[in-house]
Amino acid sequence: MKTVSIDFDGVIHAYSQGWQDGSCYDGPMPGAIDGIKALLSDYAVFILSTRDPNQIIEWFGKHAPEIPCGPIEDEEKFWNKQGILGVTNRKLAAMVYIDDRAFVFTDWKNTMRWRDHFAVYPMTKIAGHQGARMVDLTNQP
Numbered sequence: 001m002k003t004v005s006i007d008f009d010g011v012i013h014a015y016s017q018g019w020q021d022g023s024c025y026d027g028p029m030p031g032a033i034d035g036i037k038a039l040l041s042d043y044a045v046f047i048l049s050t051r052d053p054n055q056i057i058e059w060f061g062k063h064a065p066e067i068p069c070g071p072i073e074d075e076e077k078f079w080n081k082q083g084i085l086g087v088t089n090r091k092l093a094a095m096v097y098i099d100d101r102a103f104v105f106t107d108w109k110n111t112m113r114w115r116d117h118f119a120v121y122p123m124t125k126i127a128g129h130q131g132a133r134m135v136d137l138t139n140q141p
C-alpha cells in the first residue's frame, strides 16, 4: 500500500488567520474533503500536523463526519490502512507529503539558491515559483 501524508493547517483547514489561539476556527479548503475521499480510495492516507490529533479528529467530526478518521497509535511506525484517515503528529513514512510550506529538496546547491525566500509564506508567492518546477534551477545562472 502506498501512503500519502497530508498537512492540516493551510491544506485541509483553511487557516485564513494563521495560528491565532490555536483553535481550528475555519472550515475546509475548497476541494479538500472531496480530494481526501478520492485519495482514500487509492492510498493509505494520514494527516501529519503538530496539533493534538484529537483536535483534528474533532474538526473532521464537524466538517466531514462521513470520513472515517482516527488517531495513529504511538507504536505504529507505518500507516498502511486504506479507507481510514489516520491522524498523527509524528512524521511517518510516506510516498509524498502534501504541505503548503514544503520545499522540495533536490540538492543543497539548489536549496541554497532559494534560502533568501524561505521567509515568504506561502511558498507559492515566491516570484518564479511554478509548482514542482520551483526546484529546477540547477542549470540556471
Ligand SMILES: [Mg+2]
Binding pocket: 007, 008, 009, 010, 011, 099, 100, 101
Ligand atoms: Mg500547513
